[in-house]
Amino acid sequence: MSRLRIGIDVGGTNTDAVVVDETGKVIASTKSATTPDPTDGIRSALEAVISGVDKSAITQAMLGTTHPANAIIQRRELEQVGVLRLAAPSSLAIRPGAAWPEDIHRAVIGPRAIIEGGFEYDGVEIAPLDEDAVRRFAYECVGKVPNVAVSSAFAPASSEHELRAAEIIEQEVGDQLRVSLSHQVGSLGLLERENATILNAALFGVARRVVEGFHAALRAHGLAVDSYLTQNDGTLMTADEAVRLPILTVGSGPTNSMRGACALAGLSNALVIDVGGTSADVGILIDGFPRESSAAVEVGGVRTNFRMPDLISIGLGGGTVVRPAADGVVVGPDSVGYRVISEALITGGSTLTLSDISTRSGRLSGFGDASRVADLDANVVSAALAWVDEQVQLLCERMKASRTALPLIAVGGGSHLVPASVPGVDEVVRPAHHAVANAFGAAIAEASGGVDRVYRYESLGREACIDNAKQLATEAAIRSGADPARVRITSVVEVPMTYLPGQGCRVQVKAAGPLLVA
Amino acid sequence: MRELTLEDLDDMVLGATLLGTGGGGDPYIARLMVRQAMEDFGPVTIVEPGELDPDGLVLTVAVIGAPTVIVEKVPAGTEFTGCVQALASYLGKQPVALMPIEVGGMNTLIPLAVAAEMGLPVIDADSMRRAFPQIEMCVFTLAGISASPMSVADEKGNRVVFEATTNQVAERLARASVMQLGMANGISCYSMSAGDIGRYAIQGSMSYCIELGRRLAAVQRGELNAFEDFLDFADARLYFSGKIIDLDRRTTGGFARGTVVLEALGDPNRTMRVEIQNELLIAFEDGRAVITTPDLICFLDYENAQPITTETLAYGQRVNVIGLPCAPEWHQPGMLDIVGPRAFGYDVDYVPMEVNAR
Numbered sequence: 047m048s049r050l051r052i053g054i055d056v057g058g059t060n061t062d063a064v065v066v067d068e069t070g071k072v073i074a075s076t077k078s079a080t081t082p083d084p085t086d087g088i089r090s091a092l093e094a095v096i097s098g099v100d101k102s103a104i105t106q107a108m109l110g111t112t113h114p115a116n117a118i119i120q121r122r123e124l125e126q127v128g129v130l131r132l133a134a135p136s137s138l139a140i141r142p143g144a145a146w147p148e149d150i151h152r153a154v155i156g157p158r159a160i161i162e163g164g165f166e167y168d169g170v171e172i173a174p175l176d177e178d179a180v181r182r183f184a185y186e187c188v189g190k191v192p193n194v195a196v197s198s199a200f201a202p203a204s205s206e207h208e209l210r211a212a213e214i215i216e217q218e219v220g221d222q223l224r225v226s227l228s229h230q231v232g233s234l235g236l237l238e239r240e241n242a243t244i245l246n247a248a249l250f251g252v253a254r255r256v257v258e259g260f261h262a263a264l265r266a267h268g269l270a271v272d273s274y275l276t277q278n279d280g281t282l283m284t285a286d287e288a289v290r291l292p293i294l295t296v297g298s299g300p301t302n303s304m305r306g307a308c309a310l311a312g313l314s315n316a317l318v319i320d321v322g323g324t325s326a327d328v329g330i331l332i333d334g335f336p337r338e339s340s341a342a343v344e345v346g347g348v349r350t351n352f353r354m355p356d357l358i359s360i361g362l363g364g365g366t367v368v369r370p371a372a373d374g375v376v377v378g379p380d381s382v383g384y385r386v387i388s389e390a391l392i393t394g395g396s397t398l399t400l401s402d403i404s405t406r407s408g409r410l411s412g413f414g415d416a417s418r419v420a421d422l423d424a425n426v427v428s429a430a431l432a433w434v435d436e437q438v439q440l441l442c443e444r445m446k447a448s449r450t451a452l453p454l455i456a457v458g459g460g461s462h463l464v465p466a467s468v469p470g471v472d473e474v475v476r477p478a479h480h481a482v483a484n485a486f487g488a489a490i491a492e493a494s495g496g497v498d499r500v501y502r503y504e505s506l507g508r509e510a511c512i513d514n515a516k517q518l519a520t521e522a523a524i525r526s527g528a529d530p531a532r533v534r535i536t537s538v539v540e541v542p543m544t545y546l547p548g549q550g551c552r553v554q555v556k557a558a559g560p561l562l563v564a
Numbered sequence: 565m566r567e568l569t570l571e572d573l574d575d576m577v578l579g580a581t582l583l584g585t586g587g588g589g590d591p592y593i594a595r596l597m598v599r600q601a602m603e604d605f606g607p608v609t610i611v612e613p614g615e616l617d618p619d620g621l622v623l624t625v626a627v628i629g630a631p632t633v634i635v636e637k638v639p640a641g642t643e644f645t646g647c648v649q650a651l652a653s654y655l656g657k658q659p660v661a662l663m664p665i666e667v668g669g670m671n672t673l674i675p676l677a678v679a680a681e682m683g684l685p686v687i688d689a690d691s692m693r694r695a696f697p698q699i700e701m702c703v704f705t706l707a708g709i710s711a712s713p714m715s716v717a718d719e720k721g722n723r724v725v726f727e728a729t730t731n732q733v734a735e736r737l738a739r740a741s742v743m744q745l746g747m748a749n750g751i752s753c754y755s756m757s758a759g760d761i762g763r764y765a766i767q768g769s770m771s772y773c774i775e776l777g778r779r780l781a782a783v784q785r786g787e788l789n790a791f792e793d794f795l796d797f798a799d800a801r802l803y804f805s806g807k808i809i810d811l812d813r814r815t816t817g818g819f820a821r822g823t824v825v826l827e828a829l830g831d832p833n834r835t836m837r838v839e840i841q842n843e844l845l846i847a848f849e850d851g852r853a854v855i856t857t858p859d860l861i862c863f864l865d866y867e868n869a870q871p872i873t874t875e876t877l878a879y880g881q882r883v884n885v886i887g888l889p890c891a892p893e894w895h896q897p898g899m900l901d902i903v904g905p906r907a908f909g910y911d912v913d914y915v916p917m918e919v920n921a922r
Contacts, residue, residue, distance in 0.1 A: 133637070133638070134640075135640050135642065135719045135720055136637045136638060136639070136640050136719045136748070137637070137638035137639070137640060138640045138641055138642075138719075139596075139597045139600060139601070139638065139639045139640055139641035139677065140593065140596045140597055140600055140638050140639070141600060144596045144599065144600060145596055145599075164637075166637065166746050166747075167630075167632075167633045167636065167637070167746075167747060172637070172720075172746075173720075199636055199637050199638075200636050200637070234632070234635060234636055235635045235636065236635065236636050236637070236638050237593070237596070237635075237638060330880065337878075337879075337880060349592075356880070358867065443807075443829065443830065444807065444829065444866070444882050445880065446807075446880065500632065500633075540813070541632065541813075541875055542813060550630065550632070552632050
């Protein structure tokens, strides 16, 4: 009997769910509007998708959700956090919470202290951990804030002081403070990692409610399965881990969408275009993972060092407004958005949109009433289509990393606009079930592990250092649940340290593999 | 004399990133330092050298170390005040002002934070008006001015002061100290009188950086004609719009060397190759050198006009390649010996930007 897994994606507009078998075949799918209390949406999506499926065959459930991201963006349900930095005397020139927008600073940041501790790049202590200062800080926080974020200099390489500080806080005040440690949250870059650690702690309450809601929904349907949440990089963590590390889920939406689209098409290297009502996003998948943007990512106005998929967006969607002009047409940039269902000509409205153009040209059928656009000026139609085709080609050109032609996967409600062939693209693929690509992406996600630290190549040699990093990443992936027999290295990034003699190098390695099923 | 505003600071950060020509360290951390120093100690004043006592002592102050370390071991402040105090005490004289040695990258802003804390003005001048990787690569070396005595300090209170026979030896001694002091340190060197700053430094560098950043910010906001205005102001030129199709990086002797190859957007037959040693040093279009050090090569993100540092270069990135002529003060005998292509080991002749423009 084939084992089944459920993927659920709670987006800003829709909640999608799929049931997938071991070969990646979609057994059932559903799409419904996201509810004001998202757990209601999870429960009803779950109910719809498993009706008619053998429940006893379901072994795992994966959730991708925008709850934590929305909590930060809308400054809702965030808890206060005490901020403890272990780095003095270094770092005193920049206090924790510097450059945070005022509203979220006020909502989140409680007592702050920079105390002695932390490490140099080579693992030597900057100063011994000031354990008395940790105790004093814990007592200062109790009763004022429920959570504490602890960050030390070079924690991704040397986590001892953070772990010791957490131990002291626990000994002193027990469960009166919940602790978030930076080495579990982010990579090199103390200020950005500290920011992410504070946000992580601020999300503890939201995360607990999401996971409890998810588990309650599973229980209500009699599903005793392993539960996971998807992370920014498209891999999984257990629901229990997600309660401790909710910040790692904030960017999972676009990642799930791209990975889902690619897997539905049976491809691992491809361009993906997601055309909605208002805009089109193009990204690229390399070996099944989205290429990441190199820029620092802000979450709700707070700078973090997460990497998010590299996407280019333009105003091209099903609701984009088309205006005839003297020498052709002007397309967009405005759009009627989701109101395309009532405002486009084909749906009885009075605005000429790209959906009308698409219908008149035969690219779109089965939506609205085609007879309403039968009299459209052929020149307007061909000029608007020429604009669309040029934009799609340009987007693909700009996203591709090499001259090699790649397939283009077209998904989303407006993907009918994508032409059947695009110069520089092998073929345009429109996978079945693409409307639930996000949930599918969650359902097929893998377990992963990573390492990010500074190595000195002159002592061990480059090969040995990289091998060590790969080994650590592989072990981390296996600890996260990856099948040891199938875990593989998914990325190796070396960034040489500039401006100094010697061969110091920052090495980032990620490993991932399918979940080991007991 | 004028007070620096927070708005100036934002423009200066953008200008400094651009003048980093891909290197110089991300000024983001330095900006946060300056903001905190201004909050804690009050505003910073920018002065012309002529406004000071011509015999008054001026000290430069800068961060020296590895950007990868500095993002993790964030400055304390005391490494900078410490190196200034150490050098002042060695010279037996207190400074009347501080000055950036390098307007380009994070060192543009470091003196502002230190000046706020020490209650000193900052001189609107520097010695590079771009980023360069070594202490001797500045117009002071051309004028025969010694970098030493110089001081290096850490955040714990360790300080060294030393004298060197040449600026090249001073550079080596400074790096050796940094290796032992945690790779994120303060350095003070090129102590001079305010009168000599007026004679030998690149004048108006801070204002230039702010003005450049202000114009680039207008480009980023998508203002009409902003890009042309930005290019006009800097006598700059857009050389190439392309996508990174190859990136080769290696570290040798403390220098992140590398080569990046761009393919023109919309024309796969046109390519540009750019040689990197921490900074972007030489750009070749179809095999011919078109922009050469000390003129500036800057990569701007094709989408948002944000200057891109070499550490964040990635396959597929879309960039505009801009050439900016170096400060006119560079054009004097000896320039090519210390900062021309051959000084960085490339068998390429310097190509003045004006020649290209015609």
